[in-house]
Amino acid sequence: MKEQILGYKCSKCKTVHYPNRAICRKCGNDKFEIEPLPDKGKLLTFTHLYNPAGDFEVPVLDLGIVELSNGCRITGQMKIENPKIGMKVIGKIEKVRQSGYTSYKGMVFYKA
Amino acid sequence: MREVYVVGIGITKFSRLEYPLVEIAAYPSIMAMKDCGLSSVDHVYVANMGGSRLNRQTALGSALVDHLSLYPTGAETIENGPASGASAIKTGFMAVASGVHDVVMVTGVERMRETNNLEATDFVASLAHPLAEQIYGVTLPSLAGMFARLYMDKYGVTSKHLAMVAIKNHNHALANPFAHLHMPITIEGILEGPEASTNNPFVADPLRFFDMCPVSDGGACLILASKDVAKKTKKPMIRLAGVGQATDTHCVHERKDPTDLLAVREAAARCFKMAGLKPKDVDVAELHDAFTILEIAESEEVGFFKKGEGHIALEKGYTALGGKLPINPSGGLKAKGHPVGATGVGQAHEIVTQLRGEAGERQVKNAKTGFSCNFGGFGNNVVALAFQKEK
Amino acid sequence: MAIELEKLLRPVDNPVPLFPAKFVTLANGEEMVIRQITREEIPALLPHVAKLIQVERDYYDIVSARLYAELLGYYRYRVQDEYVLVAQINGHLAAIVNGRCLNPQVGVSYHTLALRRGLRIGAHAFAAKMEYHIDIMKQKEVLVVAESPIGFRRWMIEYQLEKRFEVAHELGGVPSYALTKKLFDRARSSLVVGRRPVPEKLLEKACEAILPPTDPPKPPFDLLAATRAMYDSTGTALRASRDQLEGGEK
Numbered sequence A: 001m002k003e004q005i006l007g008y009k010c011s012k013c014k015t016v017h018y019p020n021r022a023i024c025r026k027c028g029n030d031k032f033e034i035e036p037l038p039d040k041g042k043l044l045t046f047t048h049l050y051n052p053a054g055d056f057e058v059p060v061l062d063l064g065i066v067e068l069s070n071g072c073r074i075t076g077q078m079k080i081e082n083p084k085i086g087m088k089v090i091g092k093i094e095k096v097r098q099s100g101y102t103s104y105k106g107m108v109f110y111k112a
Numbered sequence B: 001m002r003e004v005y006v007v008g009i010g011i012t013k014f015s016r017l018e019y020p021l022v023e024i025a026a027y028p029s030i031m032a033m034k035d036c037g038l039s040s041v042d043h044v045y046v047a048n049m050g051g052s053r054l055n056r057q058t059a060l061g062s063a064l065v066d067h068l069s070l071y072p073t074g075a076e077t078i079e080n081g082p083a084s085g086a087s088a089i090k091t092g093f094m095a096v097a098s099g100v101h102d103v104v105m106v107t108g109v110e111r112m113r114e115t116n117n118l119e120a121t122d123f124v125a126s127l128a129h130p131l132a133e134q135i136y137g138v139t140l141p142s143l144a145g146m147f148a149r150l151y152m153d154k155y156g157v158t159s160k161h162l163a164m165v166a167i168k169n170h171n172h173a174l175a176n177p178f179a180h181l182h183m184p185i186t187i188e189g190i191l192e193g194p195e196a197s198t199n200n201p202f203v204a205d206p207l208r209f210f211d212m213c214p215v216s217d218g219g220a221c222l223i224l225a226s227k228d229v230a231k232k233t234k235k236p237m238i239r240l241a242g243v244g245q246a247t248d249t250h251c252v253h254e255r256k257d258p259t260d261l262l263a264v265r266e267a268a269a270r271c272f273k274m275a276g277l278k279p280k281d282v283d284v285a286e287l288h289d290a291f292t293i294l295e296i297a298e299s300e301e302v303g304f305f306k307k308g309e310g311h312i313a314l315e316k317g318y319t320a321l322g323g324k325l326p327i328n329p330s331g332g333l334k335a336k337g338h339p340v341g342a343t344g345v346g347q348a349h350e351i352v353t354q355l356r357g358e359a360g361e362r363q364v365k366n367a368k369t370g371f372s373c374n375f376g377g378f379g380n381n382v383v384a385l386a387f388q389k390e391k
Numbered sequence C: 001m002a003i004e005l006e007k008l009l010r011p012v013d014n015p016v017p018l019f020p021a022k023f024v025t026l027a028n029g030e031e032m033v034i035r036q037i038t039r040e041e042i043p044a045l046l047p048h049v050a051k052l053i054q055v056e057r058d059y060y061d062i063v064s065a066r067l068y069a070e071l072l073g074y075y076r077y078r079v080q081d082e083y084v085l086v087a088q089i090n091g092h093l094a095a096i097v098n099g100r101c102l103n104p105q106v107g108v109s110y111h112t113l114a115l116r117r118g119l120r121i122g123a124h125a126f127a128a129k130m131e132y133h134i135d136i137m138k139q140k141e142v143l144v145v146a147e148s149p150i151g152f153r154r155w156m157i158e159y160q161l162e163k164r165f166e167v168a169h170e171l172g173g174v175p176s177y178a179l180t181k182k183l184f185d186r187a188r189s190s191l192v193v194g195r196r197p198v199p200e201k202l203l204e205k206a207c208e209a210i211l212p213p214t215d216p217p218k219p220p221f222d223l224l225a226a227t228r229a230m231y232d233s234t235g236t237a238l239r240a241s242r243d244q245l246e247g248g249e250k
């Protein structure tokens, strides 16, 4: 199965939400369809975090907010040298955090 | 609605305090009771964010009434992230305004230095969205870093402006005996000198070490009362004239314009409306500068300056002590410290001290109207308070 | 006879180049001199280190107790190839770092003690010590351990030290980490700072006398803080210290 991050599309007004919520923020409807999020987008803003939480055994963690091609936004990690606001990026699903025995997968962005 | 007054105040030094959480709460509470001369209250509200996780203590409200031998007075704990303090004040306000109680005690307390800094940061990060933010390692500094980058890009704010906020607030704190950091810093030392990038390294690029507030322990207390009681205490009549609260999306990325802090704007507007005031009426303000960029952004959102002009006001010295509208005369979170659950009460404590004219060297002259903004989450739950001195 | 015996007990140090003094501007704008001191200056340090043995927080107690012994060992010729650097602000003692050479290739870092907090003074002093080993004495690597979490963050994490766990460190026999030349080169631009030569006046002031630290770490108000469990439920012994802390009523 292809790994995807899921958006939640309101069955009435078709607004895509990420992450999920119980009530549509636009029309108040409470029924959603699942819709995989696209992996392409542009970088809205980013930071290099030099004191990441204890779980991360890296000295610097790069984080960014990306506006995906469907207009939906997502926060994720980045592996990009010299990132610039507005640049095109492509997301891959990878392990983003290991917390004890539990590992988490999420979006990691690369230069498109 | 009845009018509500602040009759008693107390605070600990914000610092590293090596005694149990409940003692940190008890001390300012006793000070506040002594301050107004009352020996009992009708209800106790305790603001705290991390007791259960950092200190393994829950139900702090009950612990505090017991410690102060106030039982059977009712009590509860209020948790609203870093805005817990102002939330508790707002709750106390409603209790008195509604006529349910005549006197309430609102105590904010936090003990974060019991754990190490990494854990404290991780704990505060638990207010981010668990699946869409936390798993990536998003912490509050990183959200502030992303916010700052966009903001600087859009409005021409520079690292120097950020450093100016830090320097100003560190200077203010020198005159505040309760502040965590009593340490002047210079632009040479933190930004322009040859060693500056080592003294002041990036934490969440573009934000540096001296753009962040310290991790502090501390407690603060306010006693709120109805007009009748307030008159009897013979303390200066400081009225809690307005309270306003607003929320925003949990995830920062869902905000339409991520450089807008809509909850700040809305909370301030509601607060001013209730108080019948305008931003220009304010003589002294405490803003939630957990990160230097926030002082600039909030000063615009609450209506003191036009959007994008906060840093210009800063440059002109308007926001320093002696300026037109001193912001964070206490040193702010940046230098006074940020014991999360206590911060909102600490801000109110400073405003009341200023309005009473008891702030000593950091006194803002003729301050009659004060305002504070307590920022929870990364701007997703904000509480604003307005205070006025009456004759 | 006594002289003969002392000769046996006293190690002969190998000749090494001296650490050339340098200075850095701190965040508060003050200038700090880092320089190597001679045996004769050791007694001037001892009382300030001794006081910190009572500071039961952030491992100041254990670090100062051990450092005291090492300084005394240096002064009375009981350690092989040791050196001591100090950092001073306006003559006032701000940090002490020491170490020794295991052999010409490998150095051993002993202790780093910051006598003033919050200005990365300890970090600057530690960087100077590494510079001494790698750049001045041209060693291949330095063995390092941390006794405190703050130290671990400052050295192991900030420099990303290599694990050298098969080597027991001289300090307590715990597994070592190593700072290699390569790691040092990488950290050079961000962590290792300072300028030379030190302006004459500044150096003169520093060498004139080692003045007491201006704001040394103080013992916690609750003397048992370090040994208490996560949470002390009674806390009754703390009233007096609390009043002292907040300047409340006695």
Ligand SMILES: CC(C)(COP(=O)(O)OP(=O)(O)OC[C@H]1O[C@@H](n2cnc3c(N)ncnc32)[C@H](O)[C@@H]1OP(=O)(O)O)[C@@H](O)C(=O)NCCC(=O)NCCS
Residues within 6 Å of the ligand: B016, B117, C058, C059, C060, C063, C111, C112, C113, C114, C115, C116, C117, C118, C119, C120, C121, C122, C123, C124, C145, C146, C147, C148, C150, C151, C152, C154
């Ligand atoms: C380890 C040490 C040398 C680091 O010195 P330094 O680089 O100057 O750093 P400081 O001690 O000023 O600050 C370290 C931390 O303590 C905090 N701190 C600063 N001032 C403080 C104060 N007055 N009280 C308590 N904590 C303080 C800082 O916030 C910093 O934490 P952060 O990096 O998470 O923000 C120093 O802390 C020290 O001498 N500790 C005792 C001995 C020791 O542990 N030596 C190392 C053995 S390996």
Ligand SMILES: [Zn+2]
Residues within 6 Å of the ligand: A010, A011, A012, A013, A014, A015, A024, A025, A026, A027, A028, A029
């Ligand atoms: Zn909808």
